[in-house]
Amino acid sequence: MLEKLGLIPIGDIIKNKSIQNFLFLAIIQSSNILITIISMPLLIQGIGVDQFGLVNLALSIIVLLNIMVGFGYNLSAPREVAINQNDNTALSHLLSNIFSAKILLAAFASLLILVGVFGLNLFKEYQIILVYSALLLFSEATLPLWFFQGMEKMKLVSIANIFSKLLFLMGIVLFIHSPEMSKWVNFMMGFTGLMINLFLLAYIHTFLQIRFYRPQFSAIWGSLKENSLFFFSNLTGYFSVNGGLIIFSFFAGAETLGMYSLAERVVMVLRLFPAIIIQAIFPNASKLYKKDSHSFYRFLKLVYIRVLIGGALIALSAYFAAPWIIRVLSRSELSESVMYLQLLSPLLFLSCLNIPNISMMLVADLKKLLFKASWMMCLYMVVVTTVLTYYFGGNGLCFGILSTEIVGYIICMVLLRTQNPTLFHGFYS
Template sequence: MIEKITSHTFTGLFKSKSIQNFIFLITIQASNIVITLISMPLLIQGIGVDQFGLVNLSLSVIILANILVGFGYNLSGPREVAIYQNDKETLSQIVSNIVFSKVLMALLATLGIVVSIFGLNMFKEYQWILLFSVLLLFSEATLPLWFFQGMEKMKLISIANIFSKLLYLMGIVLFIHAPESAKWVNFIMGASGLGINILLLLYIHFMLEIRFYKPKFVQLFSSLKDNGLFFLSNIATHISVNGGLIVLSFFATAEILGMFSLAERISMVLRMFPSMVIHSIYPNATKLLKEDLGQFVVFLRKAYFSTMIVALFVSLTTFALAPFIIQLLAKTRFEESVIYLRILAFIPFLACLNIANVVIFLGRDQKELMFRSSWILLLFMLPVCFLLSYYFGGIGLCYGLLSTELVVLLICTVLNLMKNRDIIRAFWKGGI
């Protein structure tokens, strides 16, 4: 297997659209992380620690609302675009339906936040900060990342993302100098993203000759209905992956939560790796599956086993360097954080084991299988993590999170054997 992987020339490897997609997705995530690290001390100095916490709390609410805005189009959109890359008429219908559907969801989410603030008097400490943050919902709604993923042309949007983040950073430097300006922080982020996204949509319209239609209500409803299972799957997956800290908060002290949170944040950054691989390869995988099952199997095997080698290296390296990583980020050595990180270091590797299953689900547009697997996982994750956290604290939660990755692998494999036995057999045999 290693010989097959290394037999590709270095230049040829980077000519692969899937590899290019992956590199540009990494560029997007890396720029987001770097800008966050640069902006944090500027914001703390400008608005103070307390207001900084409220800004981040508002951002957390918006991130949850963005699951509604995205409505699963991050999964279905690239597939549809990949299939109809050369059919501009159909592509115009797809793009119009998705953009208008996401904008509609952003309007509904905004209405929900406004009613919560002024009707139910919720979010008392940060109502105005949250209200000014709703522009981020429309930034998410107009972000055409799914389109460029499907077209396998990620270069432009990665550059646009970097430019957007630089505009945000410039806005902080120019306008955020006092605690009362805290409400403008997320607004500036949303305005920067929305402005760049509108330019990208104009590029799609004028340069790529994709027309924007005003969809009929029936079309919008049909599009949202088709994506409902993906939306529900995203909710369950989000809770399963990101709900660990909330579970631990019922049983642990603030000190333990802090040390676990430090290790978990590192593992969550690493866990982006399998997700980025899936988003990079599945547009091309979808086309191959539709045209030639044999070529699809060859492509998926190469991507899968190459990813496994990289993921294992990343997990082992994180395990070995855990003390150094914690020391570097915390400026002191928290032994418990080191223990947590060494356990959680293997989450990216275990998550990568499931890449082939997920790509097959997406390639065949099997929303119901995604829905089943994600909600069965959630029903397993919550009680198991609660029990292990109750009896063993942070270490118990770490093992609970590891077990969820193994269980979702088992669930997805069983579902694939039931519904996609032909592909699974071909995949493990190495061909049809």
């Protein structure tokens, strides 16, 4: 009815390629969150809390290495694909070079794991789990999400992602029934992802007429150099947010690690909220920034107020609902996990504080400033959380992570004020 009255052009909105891309990305993210929530109680029941913690710890290391495998191509490659949408030859060379680069990086990351496990005898409690988890590196290397983003054809890859996660969930239900099976959890996730990715590559070759050429190593080396800043920004940013579990592994046993891991998984799912907001407002914010700076600042302030209110409400809900959340996910009373979840619940609100700073850096293309803020935040996080965890255990780790968000917000504000005062005062004045 609204569409007929001309009040809201719903058809035009749905047909908009940028809106479609965002909606399908949101579907991918939502399905990942949903499968994570469903799989947690199944895994805890099947392999136990201690093995669940070790599986998550191995996954944290793999995700860290996946940043190296991705090497910033998720930021640079969609733009290159979009520019060459109608040139199949250019797309063929681009696809061949990027996939070759990522597979080489996945092989190098796998070699690092093997050297760490069998050469240096690291990761003692979860060596086999980590080795089996290495298949996830090749799943990441073959994921063509960046290609479909650039081509503005996100429907197929979003459906494929959901199907992959459902296969993984089915595998947990059918095969993961004892602690000895914990080594297969991440392997199964990597295997289902890799199979679906190979199907997507076959579709690209058959239906989109994209050929696979021999890699051009000079082009690969050039792209790696261009993406180095993106890579280090992603790496330091990830470790600042997700490195707590790795640090905690040096001070806690498997059962305590599992208790913390369960709470952290819940918080990190909720923490996707500000990231999705930044992704959602980025296209419109970029247009407003170029056309009318006053409209841009007004838009960002309006979003910021609403996000802070929403973040505060979700954080409070997580705090008061912590006993129920842990009981539903673990199907048992885990008081230590409840305590960790309640301590970490303010993280969602604190992470929302930095939304305008990050948004301004992105729309103004301040990559070097963003990288500088990322490594300073990461350095603070590693030092402070290590010290606090050593003296106060899991509680100290929680306070260290919370303080990292506050310090990160202050760092971004100071850098913006000193390096780009016009941008800073335009929003904060």
